[in-house]
Amino acid sequence: SPLENSTTSSTSTSTSTVKPTSTSSTSTTTTTTTEPPKTTTTPAPVPSTTHAPQPYPSPSVGTWNASCILLRMAAQLNFTYETKDGNLTHGLYNIPSNASIGDNVCESKTVQAIQLTWGPNSSKQSFLMFFDNKNESIVLSSIQIHLTVLTEDFPDAKENQTIQLIHRGTEEFKAPEKMSYHCTRVQMLNLTETVDSKPLIGWISVSQVQVEAFRTTNATGFSAVHDCDSSETSDVVPIAVGIALAALILVVLISYLCARRRSTSHGYMSF
Numbered sequence: 001s002p003l004e005n006s007t008t009s010s011t012s013t014s015t016s017t018v019k020p021t022s023t024s025s026t027s028t029t030t031t032t033t034t035e036p037p038k039t040t041t042t043p044a045p046v047p048s049t050t051h052a053p054q055p056y057p058s059p060s061v062g063t064w065n066a067s068c069i070l071l072r073m074a075a076q077l078n079f080t081y082e083t084k085d086g087n088l089t090h091g092l093y094n095i096p097s098n099a100s101i102g103d104n105v106c107e108s109k110t111v112q113a114i115q116l117t118w119g120p121n122s123s124k125q126s127f128l129m130f131f132d133n134k135n136e137s138i139v140l141s142s143i144q145i146h147l148t149v150l151t152e153d154f155p156d157a158k159e160n161q162t163i164q165l166i167h168r169g170t171e172e173f174k175a176p177e178k179m180s181y182h183c184t185r186v187q188m189l190n191l192t193e194t195v196d197s198k199p200l201i202g203w204i205s206v207s208q209v210q211v212e213a214f215r216t217t218n219a220t221g222f223s224a225v226h227d228c229d230s231s232e233t234s235d236v237v238p239i240a241v242g243i244a245l246a247a248l249i250l251v252v253l254i255s256y257l258c259a260r261r262r263s264t265s266h267g268y269m270s271f
Helices: 228-233 236-270
Strands: 062-065 070-082 088-094 111-118 125-134 137-149 161-176 180-183 187-191 202-212 225-227
Touching: 070 137, 070 161, 137 187, 137 202, 161 180, 161 187, 161 202, 180 228, 225 228
Parallel strands: 180 225
Antiparallel strands: 062 070, 070 088, 070 202, 111 125, 125 137, 137 161, 180 202, 187 202
């Protein structure tokens, strides 16, 4: 039958269920690191050491024999000189102990001199001492110094500067004839530019002095010593002793006269 022969077509719809796609969400985490503040270390200041200026060296003792004058001493100059900027300042200078003996005056019987020289030929320095023989005593009459202020010794000095220093003696270094003057302590002698000028421009310090002028030709060394300290007290001590003795004699004499007067008055009263 057509009904039986008819084929019933059934359409079957197959539904595929698609599983949902899972989407992986990748989250990126950004970590911000904050660095701690840097600590700046300031080094402790290094203390600056200021070295004290070194003292000027003491002069060395030298010995010089000029036949008629035998001299041993240490000497230092303190003088005024001009700087490059026109100011005046003080400088120290030691007389070299190895200075040479220059021209001397030995023929005279009343005045003798010894000269010391040193330095290059282009700028010779000199130190001259004069001695007088008067009243049987030898005394220092004057000192004359010719000094070129060299820039190697005084860097701040004005160039081509030469100074003259003079000491007018007041009977220093006094000693009897045929004796040597001796003094170990420091003695300071004033210096001026000329013999008669009054403004002082410095001084010379001398120590360990022993000097003898008007020596005999065959003398080999210093004669008997006349010390500076003993010469300064030699007159004071005898005068003091003499005054004390005179006072003692006077007291004894007054006591004797008083006692005799009393005894004489008692004798009259007995009669």
